[in-house]
Every structure is written in C-alpha cells, then in structure tokens.
Amino acid sequence: MNAIFHFIALYTCLLIPISGYFKRKKLKHVNEDKAKEKAYLLLHAVYWIAALPIILIDPSVFWVRHSLELSWLWHTLFVAALVYLLVFNVLPLILIRYNAELKEEAQLGYLKRQHTLPTTNRQHHLFVWVSITVGITEEVLYRGFLYNYGIELWGLSGIASAILVSAVFGLAHFTQGPSGIISSFIFGVVMSWLYFITGSLLLPILLHILYDLKIIAVQRALKEPITTNGPGSV
Structure with missing residues (x-):
C-alpha cells in the first residue's frame, strides 16, 4: 500500500505540474478553441487519476485525523493570511468596476493568460466543471492526502507537514510566475x-x-x- 501512496505523492508533486506546464505551452502556440476545450477535458482525467484512488482507499482524508495544537500566534498568522487573500482577490473584483486604471491593468493580465482562460460560452461551461474538479481533487490530494502522508510515512510534525505541503502546492503553480507561487502558498x-x-x-x-x-x-x-458613482471612479 505504501508503494501506491509513494506513487500518488510523486504523481501529484511532479507529474501534474509538469503536464500542466507542457499543456499551457502547447496552448500558447496553438491558440484554437478545440485545443483549449480538449485541454479542459483532459485535465479532469489528470487530477482524478490521482484523487479517486485516495478517496476509495482512504476516505478518512476528508476528516482531520492528525490535529494541530496551535498557539495564538499561529492562529493570528493564519487569520492575517486569510485577510490577505480576501483583500487581494475580492477587493480588486469590486474596484475594477469603478476604476479605469485598475480595469485596464486587469485586462492586460487577462490577455497574457488568454490562451488558457475560457473565451466562448462552451469553454465557460467546461471551466465551471474544471473548477469543481480542481477544487475537490487538489484539496483531497494536498490538504488531505499529502498532509497525512508527510506525518505517517515521513515522520513530520503536523505543522511541518502543513507548511511543507503548502510550499509544494505553491511550487506546483510555477507556471503562474513568482507571484502565483507566493499567492498559491498563502492560499494553501x-x-x-x-x-x-x-x-x-x-x-x-x-x-x-x-x-x-x-x-x-x-x-x-x-x-x-x-460605473462612475462608485469608489475610486475616475
């Protein structure tokens, strides 16, 4: 059984990010709707190949079995990280409706990633299901499986395993650049x-x-x- 867990850990930490890198690279050079839709559909298989065996073999990963005893300082740091995510993800979504400069900056960022983001109605529908798949499988694999894997098979402490897994999660998003790695680490x-x-x-x-x-x-x-009657309007 340990051999299966070792393989899934390796697959999650290396093969999924590497396959994502080459898929993004291909989409950048083959900017076609069909290619993007195929990539979305393939992504389901890439993630579920790893997550489904874990769910079937060890469904207890959905619940905490190695709890953490955290001091007030750790809780404060985690709350600060949560506030950071809310401020830098929710607030810009509100402000770009009122501020032309922020909207232009967001549009430029979108254009740089347009080869991987949905542009048609069909792609938007597919992307919803991709988000559901990634949301379920990445939490099962990183927060559920890898956290317990670090404790039970590598002898790490709870906090060490949580931070290490979050770092691996951040590095797995290396295609998004340094800012993407950092924000993914904080998210993790x-x-x-x-x-x-x-x-x-x-x-x-x-x-x-x-x-x-x-x-x-x-x-x-x-x-x-x-909208000209909101905060930050120009």
Missing part, C-alpha cells in the same frame, strides 16, 4: 488552517471552487462599463 496555508479548525475538507473545497471560478467573475466585470 489558509486552506490547511480551515481544514484543521473545521475538522473536514468541506469548507476548503467550497472556497477552492469559488476561488477558481473567480476568473469568470473577473471576465464579466471587464465587459461591463465603468
């Missing part, structure tokens, strides 16, 4: 904390899905005209 830390304080993966999964669906909300906001 917050999801780990929520996993521990709620006792299950339910809330992290729901928030992860919403986090990934944010891109659709951003796209809709970019299409709307600037």
Whole structure:
C-alpha cells in the first residue's frame, strides 16, 4: 500500500505540474478553441487519476485525523493570511468596476493568460466543471492526502507537514510566475488552517471552487462599463 501512496505523492508533486506546464505551452502556440476545450477535458482525467484512488482507499482524508495544537500566534498568522487573500482577490473584483486604471491593468493580465482562460460560452461551461474538479481533487490530494502522508510515512510534525505541503502546492503553480507561487502558498496555508479548525475538507473545497471560478467573475466585470458613482471612479 505504501508503494501506491509513494506513487500518488510523486504523481501529484511532479507529474501534474509538469503536464500542466507542457499543456499551457502547447496552448500558447496553438491558440484554437478545440485545443483549449480538449485541454479542459483532459485535465479532469489528470487530477482524478490521482484523487479517486485516495478517496476509495482512504476516505478518512476528508476528516482531520492528525490535529494541530496551535498557539495564538499561529492562529493570528493564519487569520492575517486569510485577510490577505480576501483583500487581494475580492477587493480588486469590486474596484475594477469603478476604476479605469485598475480595469485596464486587469485586462492586460487577462490577455497574457488568454490562451488558457475560457473565451466562448462552451469553454465557460467546461471551466465551471474544471473548477469543481480542481477544487475537490487538489484539496483531497494536498490538504488531505499529502498532509497525512508527510506525518505517517515521513515522520513530520503536523505543522511541518502543513507548511511543507503548502510550499509544494505553491511550487506546483510555477507556471503562474513568482507571484502565483507566493499567492498559491498563502492560499494553501489558509486552506490547511480551515481544514484543521473545521475538522473536514468541506469548507476548503467550497472556497477552492469559488476561488477558481473567480476568473469568470473577473471576465464579466471587464465587459461591463465603468460605473462612475462608485469608489475610486475616475
């Protein structure tokens, strides 16, 4: 059984990020709707190949079985990380409706990633299901499986395993650049904390899905005209 867990850990930490890198590279050079839709569909298989065996073999990963005894300082740091995520993800979504400069900056960022983001109605529908798949499987694999894997098979302490897994989660998003790695690390830390304080993966999964669906909300906001009677309007 340990051999299976070792393989899934290796697959999650290396093969999924590497396959994502080459898929993004291909989409950048083959900017076709069919290629993007195929990539979305293939992504389901890439993630479920690793997550489904874990769910079937060890469904207890959905619930915390190695709790953390955290001091007030750790809780304060985790709350600060949560506030950071809210400020830098929710607030810009509001402000780009009122501020032309922020909207232009967001549009430039979107254009740089347009080869991987949904642009047609069909792609938007597919992306919703991709967000659901990634939200479920990444939480199962990183917060559920890898956290317990670090403790039970490598002898790490709970906090060491949580931070290490969050770092691996951040590095797995290397295709998004340094800022993407850092924000993914912070996101991983917050999801780990929520996993521990709620006792299950339910809330992290729901928030992860919403986090990934944010891109659709951003796209809709970019299409709307600037509202002149709101905060930060120009």
